[in-house]
Amino acid sequence: MPTALYPGAIVDVRTGLGWDCHRTVAGRPLLLAGVKIESEFGLEGHSDADVLAHAVTDALLGAAAQGDIGMHFPDSDPKWKGADSLQMLHHAVQVVRIGGYEIANVDSTVILERPKLKEYRMAIREGLARTLGLSVDRVSVKFKTAEKVGPVGEGLSAEAEAVATLVRRAPSSE
Numbered sequence: 001m002p003t004a005l006y007p008g009a010i011v012d013v014r015t016g017l018g019w020d021c022h023r024t025v026a027g028r029p030l031l032l033a034g035v036k037i038e039s040e041f042g043l044e045g046h047s048d049a050d051v052l053a054h055a056v057t058d059a060l061l062g063a064a065a066q067g068d069i070g071m072h073f074p075d076s077d078p079k080w081k082g083a084d085s086l087q088m089l090h091h092a093v094q095v096v097r098i099g100g101y102e103i104a105n106v107d108s109t110v111i112l113e114r115p116k117l118k119e120y121r122m123a124i125r126e127g128l129a130r131t132l133g134l135s136v137d138r139v140s141v142k143f144k145t146a147e148k149v150g151p152v153g154e155g156l157s158a159e160a161e162a163v164a165t166l167v168r169r170a171p172s173s174e
């Protein structure tokens with residue numbers, strides 16, 4: 001016998017995974033979730049190269065099974081040159097909402113050898129939370145070095161990874 005669903009009951013839970021990588025380069029800003037990090041180098045890219053915003057965007061699109069960032073924002077399109085990645089993230093939030101989902105939480109890791117990022121943790125969480133329409137306690141960001149090993153460890157690139165959980169609720173009965 002089917003169980004009766006009460007309005008607001010969670011009827012679907014989905015997880016999405018995102019990853020991104022950008023080369024380090026002099027003369028560009030280092031942006032993480034729109035927060036400008038004091039650094040002698042920045043990240044190269046067609047857009048503003050906000051590696052964390054891109055990983056979170058792909059986590060959301062992945063959870064909703066709606067392709068990936070390159071499908072929604074092709075880097076061959078001059079429209080997205082220098083694009084604000086928080087706008088791209090906001091687009092992914094809308095895709096999720098149109099699909100009937102709400103975001104339960106986002107967790108992420110930025111892998112960068114230097115500079116130290118932990119003093120920016122709250123500003124970065126707030127930057128993500130604002131764009132995601134979530135309270136800060138639902139948004140996590142962690143930082144890791146690559147222990148001087150590989151391209152990230154040698155300071156040639158930065159990486160970010162993210163997971164997002166979406167929930168869909170039973171409609172209210174009114």
Ligand code: C5P
Nearest residue numbers: 112113114115116117118143144145146
């Ligand atoms: O990579 P590792 O385990 O050595 O990082 C230790 C701590 O240093 C991390 O947990 C994080 O708090 C901090 N960290 C940071 N900025 C980085 C890398 C790591 O603040 N770029």
Ligand code: MG
Nearest residue numbers: 020021051054
């Ligand atoms: Mg990117």
